Amino acid sequence: MTRCGAGVLLTCYLQWSPSPSTMAAELLFRNDAYLKTARAQVTAVHERGIELDRTIFYPAGGGQVGDVGVLVRGNGERIAVADTRKGDGFDSVVHVADPGMPQLPIGESVGLAIDWDRRYALMRLHTALHVMSCVVVAPVTGGNISPDKARLDFDIDMSLLDAAKIERETNALIARAVDTETVWITDEELDARPELVKTMSVQPPRGAGRVRLLKIPGIDLQPCGGTHVRNIAEIGAIRVLKIRSEGKRNKRVEIALAT
Numbered sequence: 001m002t003r004c005g006a007g008v009l010l011t012c013y014l015q016w017s018p019s020p021s022t023m024a025a026e027l028l029f030r031n032d033a034y035l036k037t038a039r040a041q042v043t044a045v046h047e048r049g050i051e052l053d054r055t056i057f058y059p060a061g062g063g064q065v066g067d068v069g070v071l072v073r074g075n076g077e078r079i080a081v082a083d084t085r086k087g088d089g090f091d092s093v094v095h096v097a098d099p100g101m102p103q104l105p106i107g108e109s110v111g112l113a114i115d116w117d118r119r120y121a122l123m124r125l126h127t128a129l130h131v132m133s134c135v136v137v138a139p140v141t142g143g144n145i146s147p148d149k150a151r152l153d154f155d156i157d158m159s160l161l162d163a164a165k166i167e168r169e170t171n172a173l174i175a176r177a178v179d180t181e182t183v184w185i186t187d188e189e190l191d192a193r194p195e196l197v198k199t200m201s202v203q204p205p206r207g208a209g210r211v212r213l214l215k216i217p218g219i220d221l222q223p224c225g226g227t228h229v230r231n232i233a234e235i236g237a238i239r240v241l242k243i244r245s246e247g248k249r250n251k252r253v254e255i256a257l258a259t
């Protein structure tokens, strides 16, 4: 098993501090990142946006942007969701409606649909960063995933970063076409395996009792709460867009999907 570096920062965690003021949503994307539609009930409406009892919208976190899409009312009216953010409470998610959209009453049942093409690109790039973090073996100091490109920052000497080599080796791992797996471990189990956490600035949340890991058999095993593809072959291939220094401990490798 190769131990590698991306992990926590890529993704990660919804806020873990409980708050009585907002309700936890059932995070449907956590068990099935491929859900494109669902139904839910409105549980709260406030200045930040709309909360639902369950959602397929991934809230911005760990460097991955929030989902966009629509909520569809019973009368067919469509509420455009321009962004998704973490709420104040444990597992609460705020759907940020476009300005000028009608107010939804609490308790209303709505249909949910995410912009699937955009999300799928994010899933492919996110999973690609996991793979790339096994090629560049260095502490991860930052990361970001948008629909058209993604990057990781490493604490590494610039002379050790070779774009052609990173691209070639990452694509060779992707070609193994292995299924990804979600594994849950307890806080205690993670404590016993500190080597799993290699990001310098982010530690997995404590107090939730368990931590979610992404396993790419034979390649990567890292704490991660994000959305991934089922098989790394779905990434296709990546290309390195640029490598540049963003500071003493931040050497940035930016990638895009090649196909």
Ligand SMILES: [Zn+2]
Pocket: 007, 010, 011, 126, 127, 130, 214, 224, 225, 226, 227, 228
């Ligand atoms: Zn991940």
